Amino acid sequence: MDQRQALAAFGALSQETRLHIIRMLVVSGPDGMAAGSIAEKAEVSPSNVSFHLKELERSGLIAQQRESRSIIYTANYEALGGLIRFLMEDCCGGNAEICAPAAAVAACCAPATKEELQ
Amino acid sequence: MDQRQALAAFGALSQETRLHIIRMLVVSGPDGMAAGSIAEKAEVSPSNVSFHLKELERSGLIAQQRESRSIIYTANYEALGGLIRFLMEDCCGGNAEICAPAAAVAACCAPATKEELQ
DNA sequence: TCAACGATTCAAGGATTATTGAAATATGGA
DNA sequence: TCCATATTTCAATAATCCTTGAATCGTTGA
Numbered sequence: 001m002d003q004r005q006a007l008a009a010f011g012a013l014s015q016e017t018r019l020h021i022i023r024m025l026v027v028s029g030p031d032g033m034a035a036g037s038i039a040e041k042a043e044v045s046p047s048n049v050s051f052h053l054k055e056l057e058r059s060g061l062i063a064q065q066r067e068s069r070s071i072i073y074t075a076n077y078e079a080l081g082g083l084i085r086f087l088m089e090d091c092c093g094g095n096a097e098i099c100a101p102a103a104a105v106a107a108c109c110a111p112a113t114k115e116e117l118q
Numbered sequence: 119m120d121q122r123q124a125l126a127a128f129g130a131l132s133q134e135t136r137l138h139i140i141r142m143l144v145v146s147g148p149d150g151m152a153a154g155s156i157a158e159k160a161e162v163s164p165s166n167v168s169f170h171l172k173e174l175e176r177s178g179l180i181a182q183q184r185e186s187r188s189i190i191y192t193a194n195y196e197a198l199g200g201l202i203r204f205l206m207e208d209c210c211g212g213n214a215e216i217c218a219p220a221a222a223v224a225a226c227c228a229p230a231t232k233e234e235l236q
Numbered sequence: 237t238c239a240a241c242g243a244t245t246c247a248a249g250g251a252t253t254a255t256t257g258a259a260a261t262a263t264g265g266a
Numbered sequence: 267t268c269c270a271t272a273t274t275t276c277a278a279t280a281a282t283c284c285t286t287g288a289a290t291c292g293t294t295g296a
Contacts, residue, residue: 007132014129015284019121019209026211035243048285050244055283069242069293077215084205084220091137092202093144097195099224102202105212106221133254153273166255168274173253187263187272 001082003090005060009083012059017044018052025062025075032074034067119200121208123178127201130177135162136170143180143193150192152185 001009013019020042025033033041039049053073056062060079065072084102092098119127131137138160143151151159157167171191174180178197183190202220210216 003134003137007134007137010128010137011132011283013209014125014132016121016125017284019125019128023209023211026209026213026216036241039243045286046243047245047287051284054244066243066292071243077213080205080210081216081219084202084210084217085223087198087202087205088220088223091131091141091144092198093141094223095144095195098144098199099202101199102206103221103224105203105206106217106224129253135254154271157273163256164273165257165275169254172274184262184273189273 001079001086003086005079006083006086006090008059009061009079012056012061015052015055017042017048018056021049021052021056021073022061022075022080025073026077026080028074030074032065032072034070034072036070038073119197119204121204123197124201124204124208126177127179127197130174130179133170133173135160135166136174139167139170139174139191140179140193140198143191144195144198146192148192150183150190152188152190154188156191 013022021038024038024041035049035053036046038053039046042049044052053062053064057064057073061076061083062073063076065074088094088099088102131140139156142156142159153167153171154164156171157164160167162170171180171182175182175191179194179201180191181194183192206212206217206220
C-alpha cells in the first residue's frame, strides 16, 4: 500500500456510514453482502449506499461482484491489513511506543502469528 | 479511542499535508517541532500550516505547548496507538486474516512487546 | 415481450473543507 | 515603548463531499 492508497483509505474510513459498512462487510466475511442488505442494515437510501460503496471501492477497501440481480460487496482483507501496516510502518515509523499496544492486540486476535514470531 | 475520535483521526490523516506533518512529528519525538519549522519543511504557508495543525489537534493526534515565541507541536503517541488499535479491534473485529500481517510488523518494530506475549 | 426487482447514475442543492492573503495577537529584546 | 518575530485568526473564494429524488440500466421470471 502506497501513500496515495492510504490517503484514499483514510478518507473512506472518515465517514460514519462508510465505517459502518466496512465493519459489516468484515463480519460477513467472504460471502459479503448485497447492496440492498447493506442499505437496509445501515438505514440509508439505496442511492446513498451506492454512493458510499463506490467511494469505498475507489479506495480499494472493498470489491464487488454481480450475482444474478444483486451486486455483492466484500471487504478486501489484504487492503485493510495493508492500511494497518501503513499506519504502523510508514506513518508511525515503526515507533515502538506507538506500536506496542497494537502488537498486544495483534497477539491475542491473531494467534496464527505466534509462529511467525519464533 | 471511541468511534467519534477515530472518525476525526481518519479524516485528519486523509490529507496529504497533514499526513506529512504527522510523520515529521513522530520522527521528531518528544521534542516536537515549532509551527514555523513544520511550515518550512512541509513547504506550505504559515496560515495554511496553522489551519492543518488546528485540524490535527482537534482530532487529538497532536498536542501543542507554547515555548517562548514559538508554539511547539508534538505527536500524541497514545492517540496514534489507539487508532491502530481501533482499526484492528473495533473496525476489523480482530479478524486474524487482517491482523496477521500487522502483527508481524509489530513484532519486529516493537521488541518490548515480546514479553507481553508470554 | 413485459413487468418487477435490485442496483446505479445523474443533477441539483446544501454542507464541509482547503487555500489565500491581510489583519490581529502574543512574546521577547533593544 | 517600540520593533521584530512567531503564530493565529479572519474573510473570501475555490474545491470537494454528502444527500436527495428522479431517471436509468441490467437481470430474471411470467
